Amino acid sequence: MPASLRASALPTGDLDTSEIRSPLDLNSPDHATGRVDQVLSRLEPERLHAALTYQMSRTDSSSLRLTLEAV
Structure with a gap:
């Protein structure tokens, strides 16, 4: 499923866990389908x-x- 960075939010970092959280919008070919946060160690x-x-x-x-x- 295609995803893009959410226009209204910036990625954030957590100093305690060292995680990086990027807010994403999920899209199907013709409309938005949801929002998730991609979390990376x-x-x-x-x-x-x-x-x-x-x-x-x-x-x-x-x-x-x-x-x-x-x-």
Whole structure:
């Protein structure tokens, strides 16, 4: 199901748990279907950042999709 960041809310972080919470709107092809919060542990965003940094430093960005699928 497609999702996008909720326009009226910003991601937040919790210093006690190191979680990052991103408010999302869920959509079907023709209308909104709901709202959820995506919650990531500290390790997940760190891995994503590392993968993106690595790929952005390479001249061949065609493998970016493969690296992100492994994260």
